[in-house]
Amino acid sequence: MDRRNFLKGTAAAGLVGASAGLAGPALSQGAAARTLRFVPQANLANFDPIWGTQYVVRNGAAMVWDTLYGFDAELKPQRQMAEAEQVSADGLTWDFRLRPGLKFHDGSPVLAKDVVASLTRWSARDPMGQMLKAIQQELVAVDDRNVRWVLKKPYPKMLMALGKNSTPMAFIMPERLAKTDPFTQVAEFIGSGPMRFKRDEWNPGARAVFEKFADYVPRDEPSSWLAGGKRMGVDRIEWLVMPDAATASAALQNGEVDWWENPITDLVPQLRRNRNLRVDIADPLGNIGTFRMNHTTTPFNDVKARRAVLMAMSQEDYMRALVGDDDKLWKPLPGYFTPGTPLYSEAGGEILKGPRNLDAAKRMLAESGYNGTPVTCIVAQDQPITKAQGDVTADLLKRLGMNVDFVATDWGTTGQRRAMKNPFGQGGWSMFHSWHAGADCINPAVYNAVRANGAGAWFGWPDIPAVETEVGAWFDAPDAAAEKAAIDRLNKAALDNVVYAPTGFFLGYQAWRANVSGIVKGPLPFFWGVSKS
Amino acid sequence: MFAYIVRRVLATIPVMAIVALFVFSLLYIAPGDPAAVIAGDQATPADVERIRASLGLDRPFLIRFGEWVWNILNGDMGVSIFTNLPVTTMIKQRIEPTLSLMILTLCLAITIAVPMGVIAAWKQGTWIDRAVMGFAVLGFSVPVFVVGYVLAYIFALELDWLPVQGYTAFSQGFFPWLENLILPSIALGGVYIALIARITRATMLEVLQQDYIRTARAKGAGQTNILFLHALKNAAVPIVTVIGIGIALLIGGAVVTESVFAIPGLGRLTVDAILRRDYPVIQGVVLLFSFIYVLVNLLIDLLYTLFDPRIRY
Numbered sequence: 001m002d003r004r005n006f007l008k009g010t011a012a013a014g015l016v017g018a019s020a021g022l023a024g025p026a027l028s029q030g031a032a033a034r035t036l037r038f039v040p041q042a043n044l045a046n047f048d049p050i051w052g053t054q055y056v057v058r059n060g061a062a063m064v065w066d067t068l069y070g071f072d073a074e075l076k077p078q079r080q081m082a083e084a085e086q087v088s089a090d091g092l093t094w095d096f097r098l099r100p101g102l103k104f105h106d107g108s109p110v111l112a113k114d115v116v117a118s119l120t121r122w123s124a125r126d127p128m129g130q131m132l133k134a135i136q137q138e139l140v141a142v143d144d145r146n147v148r149w150v151l152k153k154p155y156p157k158m159l160m161a162l163g164k165n166s167t168p169m170a171f172i173m174p175e176r177l178a179k180t181d182p183f184t185q186v187a188e189f190i191g192s193g194p195m196r197f198k199r200d201e202w203n204p205g206a207r208a209v210f211e212k213f214a215d216y217v218p219r220d221e222p223s224s225w226l227a228g229g230k231r232m233g234v235d236r237i238e239w240l241v242m243p244d245a246a247t248a249s250a251a252l253q254n255g256e257v258d259w260w261e262n263p264i265t266d267l268v269p270q271l272r273r274n275r276n277l278r279v280d281i282a283d284p285l286g287n288i289g290t291f292r293m294n295h296t297t298t299p300f301n302d303v304k305a306r307r308a309v310l311m312a313m314s315q316e317d318y319m320r321a322l323v324g325d326d327d328k329l330w331k332p333l334p335g336y337f338t339p340g341t342p343l344y345s346e347a348g349g350e351i352l353k354g355p356r357n358l359d360a361a362k363r364m365l366a367e368s369g370y371n372g373t374p375v376t377c378i379v380a381q382d383q384p385i386t387k388a389q390g391d392v393t394a395d396l397l398k399r400l401g402m403n404v405d406f407v408a409t410d411w412g413t414t415g416q417r418r419a420m421k422n423p424f425g426q427g428g429w430s431m432f433h434s435w436h437a438g439a440d441c442i443n444p445a446v447y448n449a450v451r452a453n454g455a456g457a458w459f460g461w462p463d464i465p466a467v468e469t470e471v472g473a474w475f476d477a478p479d480a481a482a483e484k485a486a487i488d489r490l491n492k493a494a495l496d497n498v499v500y501a502p503t504g505f506f507l508g509y510q511a512w513r514a515n516v517s518g519i520v521k522g523p524l525p526f527f528w529g530v531s532k533s
Numbered sequence: 534m535f536a537y538i539v540r541r542v543l544a545t546i547p548v549m550a551i552v553a554l555f556v557f558s559l560l561y562i563a564p565g566d567p568a569a570v571i572a573g574d575q576a577t578p579a580d581v582e583r584i585r586a587s588l589g590l591d592r593p594f595l596i597r598f599g600e601w602v603w604n605i606l607n608g609d610m611g612v613s614i615f616t617n618l619p620v621t622t623m624i625k626q627r628i629e630p631t632l633s634l635m636i637l638t639l640c641l642a643i644t645i646a647v648p649m650g651v652i653a654a655w656k657q658g659t660w661i662d663r664a665v666m667g668f669a670v671l672g673f674s675v676p677v678f679v680v681g682y683v684l685a686y687i688f689a690l691e692l693d694w695l696p697v698q699g700y701t702a703f704s705q706g707f708f709p710w711l712e713n714l715i716l717p718s719i720a721l722g723g724v725y726i727a728l729i730a731r732i733t734r735a736t737m738l739e740v741l742q743q744d745y746i747r748t749a750r751a752k753g754a755g756q757t758n759i760l761f762l763h764a765l766k767n768a769a770v771p772i773v774t775v776i777g778i779g780i781a782l783l784i785g786g787a788v789v790t791e792s793v794f795a796i797p798g799l800g801r802l803t804v805d806a807i808l809r810r811d812y813p814v815i816q817g818v819v820l821l822f823s824f825i826y827v828l829v830n831l832l833i834d835l836l837y838t839l840f841d842p843r844i845r846y
Contacts, residue, residue, distance in 0.1 A: 043805055045615040046571070052615075053573030125580065167573060183580075183587040185617045203626050204616040205805045206797030242698065242795045243804075250685050250697040251795070382808065412810050415569030419578050434574060448577070456577070 033532060034235040036516070038525070039248045039260040043241045044208045047197060048185045050125055053167040055437065059524045060239065062226065063210055064105075065171035065191035068096060068115065069163030070226025073522070075341060075442060077163030078227035080219065081110065081172060081192070083145075091154030092137075098145045103215045104174050105196045112141035117178035119149075119162075122170045124182040128161035128445050129170070157445055157475065165226055165439055165523050166446040194218065194230045194528060195237060208239040210527075223529050225522050233518060233531025252277065252511060258532065259512040261525055264384070265323050271511045281328075282510035284521045285338050285438030289318055289389055289503035290449065293431045295462045296421060299375060299402070300430055304368035306498035310351045312361035312400050318503035321388040333505040335491045336450050338438035343484060348492030352502070358399060365400055374405040374424055378432040380414045389433040389503055405430075418459040432459070438505070439523035443483075444471045444490065452499050460500065466493040534838070537846035541834070545827045552823040553605065553816070557598050560812050566590075567614045567810040588614055601816070610820075611813035613806075620817035623802060630700040631798035633710065634790065635783045637718040642725040643776065649726070650733025650772075651760050654741060665730060672727025677786050681720040681793035688716060698795035713796075721790040725779050732775040736768035743767070769840040777833035784822055 042056040049061035069077040079085075083099040102110035116139055123129030123136075137150035155161075162170045172178075177186045189197040195210040202208050218229035240257055242248040245264045251257045253274050262282065263271060271277050291309065293300035300306050319330035331339060334349025375397055379390030390406075397404045407429075409417070414432055422428040441447050451471065454463035470490035477483040512519055518529040568585035569576075585591050604611060610620035653665035689697040695716055701709040740746065741764055749763050788800035799818055806814035837844045 045805070045809060045811075046617065052571050053576065181587070183583045187617075203797055204613075204618065204623065205802055206627075206795075240699070240795070243792050243801070244795065246682060247685070247698050247793060247795050250690055254689055254693070254697050256697055256699065409564070410808065412565035412567075412570055412808060416564060416566035419566075419569065419581060436574075458577070 036234045036237045036259065036527070036530060036532060037257040038237060038239050038527075039242050039251070039257050040239050040525075041262045043205050043243075044202075044239060045204050046185060047189050047202075047208075049171055050121055050168045050182055051185045053125070055167065055524070058165075058167045058169060060197075060208060060210070061171060061191075062165075062169070062193070062524060063195040063237070063527055064189060064193045064197045065173060066102075066193045066230075067163060067170050067172065067226065069159050069170075070228075071163050071165050072224035072227035073520075074224075077159040078221075078224075080163070080227060081115075085159070087158075091156065092151050094149040094151070094158055095142070096147045096149070098147075099217070099219075100145070101217045102192055103217075104192045105190050105213055106174070107215075108174065109144075110172065110192050111144045111175075112147045114175045114178065115147045115172055116141050117175040118172045119147075119170060121173075121178045121180070121182045122168060126161075126168050126170070127448060128157065128164070129168075131155070131445075132158075132161060156477075160443075160445065163226065164446055166437070192216070194232050206241055208241075210237040210239075211235065218528075223526070225520075225526060230528035232528055234527075237527055252513070255513065258516050259510070259519065259525075259530075261510055263509050263511045265326060265329065265509070268326070268509050268511075276514050277511055278514055278516075278519075279509055279511045280519075281521055282508050282525075283438065283523050284340065284507070285442070285523050286505055286507040287385075287435045287437055288333060288336070288338070288441050288505055289322065289385070290434045290436060291389070291393060291431060291501035291503050292418075292434060292449075292458075292460045293498070293500060294429055294460050296460075297423060297428055297430065298373050299365075299368060299370045302368040302370075303497055304364050305370055306501070307351065308361045308365035308368065308400060309396070309501055310495070310498055311364060312356055312358050312396060313352070313501060313503070314356050314396075315352065315502070315504035317392050317396075318389055319506055321392050322385060322504075322506055328507070329509075330504055330506040333502045334495075336441065336447075336494055336499070336502060337443075337487065337491065338441045339505050341438075341442045342480070343443055343487040345484075345488045345491040347488040348495035351495060362401055365402070370402070372403050375402045375430040376405040376407060376424060376428065378407050378409060378414050378417055378429045380411040380433075381408050382410045385435050386411070386414070386433040392503075393431070393433065421461075433503075437523060443487075444474050450490070450494060450499055452494070452497070462497070462499045464493065464497045464499060467497065467499060469493075534835075534846050538831070538835070541831050545824070545831075548827055549820065549824060553602065553820060554598075556816050556819045557601060558594075560810075560815060561594055561597075563810075565810040567812065570809050571615065601813075605820075610817040613814050614811050615809055620813050623814060624799065624817060624821060627797060627799045627802045629702060630796045631787055631791070631800060633700075633703065633714060634717055634721065634787055634796060634798060635780075637711075637714050638722045638725060638783060639776070641718050642722045642729055642779075645722075646726040646729035647733050647765070647772065650730040651737055651765060653730065653734040654737035655756070655760055657738060662734075665734070669727040669731050672723040672725075672730075675723065677720050677723065677789045678793050680723050681717070681790060684716045684720055685794070700796045700798070713794075717790045717794040717796060720793070721783065721786045724786065725782060728775060728779055728782070729772065733768065733772050736771045737764055740764045740768045766840060770837055770844075773833055773836050773840065777829055780829045781826060784826070 040056055044056055044060055046052045049057050066081050068082040070080040072078050081099055081102060082096050084097045086095045104110060123133040132155060135152045137152050139149045142148050174190055177188055180186045189199055194213055194216045196213045198209040198211055212232050212235045218231050221228040223229050248260050249267045252260050268279055271279050293306055295301055315332045323329040334346045334352040337344045377393060380386040394404050394406050417429055418432050420427045436449055444450060448458045451457050452462040452464035452467035454461055467490055470486050473486035474483055477486055515533045518531055520526055568581050571584050572581045612619055613623060649665050653662045656662050685697050688695045696713055699713055701713050703710045746764060749759050788804055791798045791800040803818045
């Protein structure tokens, strides 16, 4: 073949190749009406809800795996897979009976041995589970439907632990999967929830597909968050990952997706103007912004330096940086627990209320002996929430007269660096920003960040015995009044000693097409009860 | 020729080895910890440490590098830390959208840019020339994502002609495939069109001054024949070179374009992997891109012989 013929042949082959594609099948439109297309908050990069504790994993897992108990909208644990429970008079022996007819997606029945293996794996990773494990006498399957958990001391928060929605949730898996090391991913994604995970259609970073499980037996009660009958209104749910908010917004407006979990605030006015869309608050429990200080190194190893930050801090500045002018989306938070929940407290919160007093804060900082040592602020720029808070903090600390060493980085690096206890100049740090879902801040059992048990505490390692005493008092509280009293004392001790600086309480929106109904506000997107007309 | 191809293919081996060493070392010293990402925000330092150990990330550099190289030599690119899927499977899932986007952009760019450059050279100094060069400056100056948003707003939201996002596999039909790729290709093609149009114009201007062009005119050859048969063929070598070099632009641009149009391609896979520190995936994708680039350069060198018979290997 000569040069000219080769060129002609290549062109001809290209045309033939292109025309061959014309013969492909047309896309089926029939399935669209029973398919819900959802844009999740993040990429579903893995799907073992015990191994990976990101919220997006939990949100998908809640469709695929079921739990013995589930929180309702009143934050009360209700029976889900459990038909009944009984606790001995001394509070040491718990007996659970499974509902009849429960099946896993591979067709096998859900048995007590599956529950035992699942709770064993969960209790290795979950803070409440670890507490249970520490006082466990035995956890055994009595027969196919009955499980017995014997403890060395009473644990009144048992049902809360089994039904809570903070990660990792106590999901029930087949025994063969649950026997996997809790620090290794499971090999299959088989649950007994109302939807099956279509692993063959999973394209991590792009798409995850869930299909209705025909053999699921919902409870008779109406659904309420993770409790009640989980009746699916669609046959198929497609999660379409869209890293770009503008793209997700356009796709929703164009009808290419049905529901967007977390539209950014800037785009909400545009979405509201579209008559085919509905916009509402996503999670009434919201989020708490955090200014986390390193208690083990200067300057924040001195409580006066920490209190100086609280005295100078304007939560409104932080919240406006996060949510803009929308006053419905934020409120000041002179405490640590989620507003609107039973244990919310403002005890000791005076330091965060009223006009800010920068001069007094400067004096307090001087009393701490601060001598101009650099304050290393680790600020993740790829997370809008941490970036916005970090910018406000840099300004605040400079106005306080601190020598700010601003480290602009990404979340992956923050995750690594905040674990380092090195001194300044060797990877050490003074503060970083994060945020906690309000659902994780409703009581001390699910709230690592409020604990102050030194080396065992969350990053920053606060060591404040007064806080830990009240955590213990809450666990042992005999009734709601005693629980509340313990939390008031805890809140005050935590603010007096500044476990961390709360930057405020903020909410987020969700948006969906007008032909979708049944969407509720909650700490995670609940897909049961949602349908398309 | 065959001996030349074999030599060039063999020469890719040390190149790939250097790339492999560079990528692995860079990731080793880069900050960030996949274990911290996996464990989640509420995890304790002890949990993070356990996960790091279970992933083998606490082992010495040389052991990890040696193991990785050995596996690569055996055709195993490893398993994603996060998805637990083989890297080859993830690449297979993502390669079609990226190749489709790049090929369509390439076709679009060549089809538009080469005639633009030829006409601009032919009409040098006129408003047509200035318009073409003005467009080229715009193509270079406006970022891909801005073009993407504007196109999506006009053609998807306002006119409702094309989808905003996503990808339809070629196996599901040519037109559905094309429908999803038109806007991304135009967005990604802007800078590429500008580059090719400018080099085509510059090369054509030089060729059009040659004696053989004057001879062709003297023999009565038509303008179209002179431009496209005589001049363009002789200007093809630098144009093809720039098209080849521009593949790197396409790879970089695909990362942004795939994010803007939510196309599940290798570009987005790379970004996701970098943000999560999914080392095996980053290493696999970078090696693949390097290999593609080396291969494209080889192809370009071979194409020279088709356009210029004086070139022999």
